[in-house]
Amino acid sequence: MYEFDYHHPDSVAAAIALRAGAADGSYLAGGMTLLPTLKQRLASPSDLIDLAGVTGLTGIEVTADRVTIGAMTRHAEVAASEQIKGSIPALAFLASQIGDTQVRNRGTLGGSVANSDPSADYPAAVIGLGATLQTDHRTIAAEDYFQDLFQTALEEGELIRSIAFPIPRRAAYRKFPNPASRYAVVGVFVAQFAAGVRVGVTGAGPCAFRPAEFEAALNQRLDPAALDDVVIDHDRFNSDMHASAEYRGNLLRVMARRAVADLLAQPA
């Protein structure tokens, strides 16, 4: 690891000011992505601004129509939360499938969504549920947030405070985990709202997205078989040592079918 200065501010304003004053600053949340990157000397920030002591970034709040989760809330807390299990159980389940126990004890919602790894799990729920990100100075809709490989709508120094997830009637998440890292080779989040079905996909493309053809088919008929004949354009899908683009296209259909079946198994 290269050298850096470490800061632990206690307010959002102080964190923003430290970040703005640093030559090349970086926020530190759970460190489960950032620290491995630093250990491999793939980045050399001048300053790390630890968000762990910043007030107002943790906690889970459930109202009639949404679940709002603070950016510094750890994956393990989301997975174990009775409030989330009672309102969006698929979201608690998704969190329980991230990495391993030790990673879930440190990694955070905000860090995962800020990083926007193409195989990260949370982005599938953020886009599948149509969540809204609250940053230090504005709100961002999920549709506008994910832009390209590791590219989001976040501006330099912008800090995610919390994410609000609309509560669907029913939802389900299925992923095909990479057997070594447990990141999603492909993950699919399916949510049924009064207004229709939404689908969020991670792992397949450069960032999380909604497959319009799947949503159209499921809005006609909410049944796994409705996806059998949908044509999947895998041209822009990721291709790497773990899976070809074509295989990811197939996994997308298989995971989506399983998620729809899980969703239908829940009471309407």
Place this chain on the structure above:
Amino acid sequence: MKVSLTVNERPVEADLPANTLLSDLIRGHLGLTGTHVGCDTSQCGACTVHLNGRAVKSCTILAAQAQGAAVTTIEGIGAPGNLHPMQAAFQDAHGLQCGFCTPGMIMAAIDLVQNAGPLDETKVREGLEGNLCRCTGYHNIVKAVLSAAERL
């Protein structure tokens, strides 16, 4: 920078470069070499310790992030002649061969037994996904954790 925390219930104060990992503080500065470092990629879990009672990978947390925390290492849970029930179970069930992964396995397994509710074989295997063992094939590790869960 100055860091103060407790390690195995003993207060520790140290003045360290900001980029010191918790595993380096534990092994290098405190000489508690029971915590092992087996990889560079945050995947093997050999470095697992408890931070405020929960299992974390000490190679993927800065010492500075543990400011004010209570850290427990393998040395803090038992001693020769006075083994922790989890250590005894690993011994009885032949849950180790070379022993490199064992301190991390035991710390992760104690978190699992304390925090994961009722356990069965599947839950133990899932709960130890963050710990790799090159020797045992995991089978006896799972047996050890299940038998310790009954005793704890």
